[in-house]
Amino acid sequence: xxxxxxxxxxxxxxxxxxxxxxxxxxxxxxxxxxxxxxxxxxxxxxxxxxxxxxxxxxxxxxxxxxxxxxxxxxxxxxxxxxxxxxxxxxxxxxxxxxxxxxxxxxx
Numbered sequence: 001x002x003x004x005x006x007x008x009x010x011x012x013x014x015x016x017x018x019x020x021x022x023x024x025x026x027x028x029x030x031x032x033x034x035x036x037x038x039x040x041x042x043x044x045x046x047x048x049x050x051x052x053x054x055x056x057x058x059x060x061x062x063x064x065x066x067x068x069x070x071x072x073x074x075x076x077x078x079x080x081x082x083x084x085x086x087x088x089x090x091x092x093x094x095x096x097x098x099x100x101x102x103x104x105x106x107x
Contacts, residue, residue: 014088015101021086023070023079024054032083036090038098040076043090046083048074 021028022038029035029046036043052068059067071081080102084090099105 015098018082018086018088018094018098019102021088022082025071025081025083025086026052026069028085029071029081029083032085032090034090035071035081035083036095037073037076037078037080038082038095039078039080039103040073041092041095041099042073042075043092043095044074046071049081050074051077053079 029049032046034043035046035049049071050065051072051074052065052070053072054070055064055067070079072079073081080098082088082090082095082098088094
């Protein structure tokens, strides 16, 4: 049987849609005013992101950070960053709900 927390998180509108904004999002993220990580729950400016992954096949060595499309959190290094240009709220509560859904914990 699913716990009430899991059921509540599953029913939250936008959680699944928001997750689609956490990868292949470089342009959207850099156009955001604020972003946050739904793994470590830190909120920061997009300019703090300095590591990127998901670069195209055949990317020359040394160009990975320039051509990467998915941000790695500057605080924890996990690829769970979302920006406010996604249309979703970048708040501690929303990030915790996403963490509950995708990682099974909101702490």
